[in-house]
Amino acid sequence: MSSVLYDTPGPRAKRRNVLLSIVFTLLLALLLWWVWQKMDDKNQLEWNLWEPFTTSEAWTTYLLPGLGNTLKAAAISMVIALPLGAVFGIARMSDHAWVRGVAGTVVEFFRAIPVLLLMLFANEFYVRSTDISSEQRPLYAVVTGLVLYNASVLAEIVRAGILSLPKGQTEAAYAVGLRKGQTMSSILLPQAVTAMLPAIVSQLVVIVKDTALGGVMLGFTELLNSRSTLAANYANVIPSFIVVGIIFIIVNFLLTSFASWLEKRLRRSKKSTGAVLGEDTVEVNPAAVRGTYGTGENAGGGF
Secondary structure (H helix, E strand, O other), X not given: OOOOOOOOOOHHHHHHHHHHHHHHHHHHHHHHHHHHHHHXXXXXXXXXXXXXXXXXXXXXXHHHHHHHHHHHHHHHHHHHHHHHHHHHHHHOOOOOHHHHHHHHHHHHHHHHOOHHHHHHHHHHHHHHHOOOOOOOHHHHHHHHXXXXXXXXXXXXXXXXXXXOOOHHHHHHHHHOOOOHHHHHHHHHHHHHHHHHHHHHHHHHHHHHHHHHHHHHHOOOOOHHHHHHHHHHHHOOHHHHHHHHHHHHHXXXXXXXXXXXXXXXXXXXXXXXXXXXXXXXXXXXXXXXXXXXXXXXXXXXOOO
């Protein structure tokens, strides 16, 4: 079946695609075998290195608390960054030049600074200007850096999603007497959410992964930081990296799966039922018809 992006492959193209798939599968299998052999040569497959993950101590003492802090920082950052990004994204389309200028400056400034640098600045600010305890300070710094950076990125996603809608949507809203604020909240944003959802989810996945930066530089006890403590106690660096990597994959897979389900649900809810109204179900106002076409006596008076 052809689409706008590509044509239906012919017999030769199908054979070539099958051949490339087989070659890729073989190369991937060879790569996995090479990795397995290297790990075996370095004694990284010995059971005593993997055995700690079969006990509850490694999970309850290290991995699960670290995962909890990762999810906590990511959830707080998401809850704050999403509405903040929507506000700045809409503000960049304001009719007032000063509103557009301020919003654009804020968005471009924080989007240009690396998120790790924002975390470090936030940590120094909390050290010098607040009385937040040293135990809570890394969490505050990580959340602040993630919110400032990701809100600016989400602002651009929101703006692009709204601008991608046909202009006829706005013109139709103005035609029925809606103000700009009503048009944005009732017409444009609900439609843009479905288009923006994949990009928003991608940014939420980035938030989950970027919490690890706080563990590396600020001592925030997230999942990757907890892994280093576990590896120091059990001397299983490579296995601990593999297990933590699998945990991140599972968390992000669940997040993207939920987003895919939500996107499909939103698209289904916006589809028309496709029902065709019969003639007997439509009420015609004779007065409106006469007002539009004229009465039988003067219907042809214009000719």
